[in-house]
Amino acid sequence: MVDRIRVTDAAALLGVSDDTLRRWSDSGRIAIDRAGGPATVDGAELAALATQIAAESPLARMLPSDGTSSARNRVTGIVTRVVRDTVMAQVDLQAGPFRFVSLMSREAADDLHLEPGVVATASVKATTVVIEHADPKKDSR
Numbered sequence: 001m002v003d004r005i006r007v008t009d010a011a012a013l014l015g016v017s018d019d020t021l022r023r024w025s026d027s028g029r030i031a032i033d034r035a036g037g038p039a040t041v042d043g044a045e046l047a048a049l050a051t052q053i054a055a056e057s058p059l060a061r062m063l064p065s066d067g068t069s070s071a072r073n074r075v076t077g078i079v080t081r082v083v084r085d086t087v088m089a090q091v092d093l094q095a096g097p098f099r100f101v102s103l104m105s106r107e108a109a110d111d112l113h114l115e116p117g118v119v120a121t122a123s124v125k126a127t128t129v130v131i132e133h134a135d136p137k138k139d140s141r
Contacts, residue, residue, distance in 0.1 A: 004041070073126075075095040077093040077096070078095075079114050088106055095122065
């Protein structure tokens with residue numbers, strides 16, 4: 001059984017307002033169930049819309065697409081802070097509501113000209129990615 005997600009939460013997951021989600025419902029882009037309690041959307045339908053919105057995003061066009069990297073988890077954002085010492089640098093990247101922090105050599109940060117205000121892409125490559133259910137009180141399925 002797929003989750004039903006409240007309109008307010010669904011809008012937050014897409015990074016839009018409740019009103020935008022309601023307008024999209026009125027235009028047929030997503031169905032909102034208004035019967036019996038709070039207005040909700042189908043989780044699978046929301047997932048499909050989220051994928052579509054991501055593909056249409058101008059940020060998606062900013063990602064390198066030359067196929068020279070095996071990393072598939074890439075996020076474009078803006079550098080908000082760079083802290084350098086003699087050997088290492090800490091680079092903070094803000095991508096929407098998400099903050100990525102990278103520790104790299106100072107030489108790499110200098111070569112990439114990383115400073116606050118620079119648009120950059122974080123690539124995440126990990127052997128373990130942990131995904132948690134948003135509501136731990138729900139029954140496991």
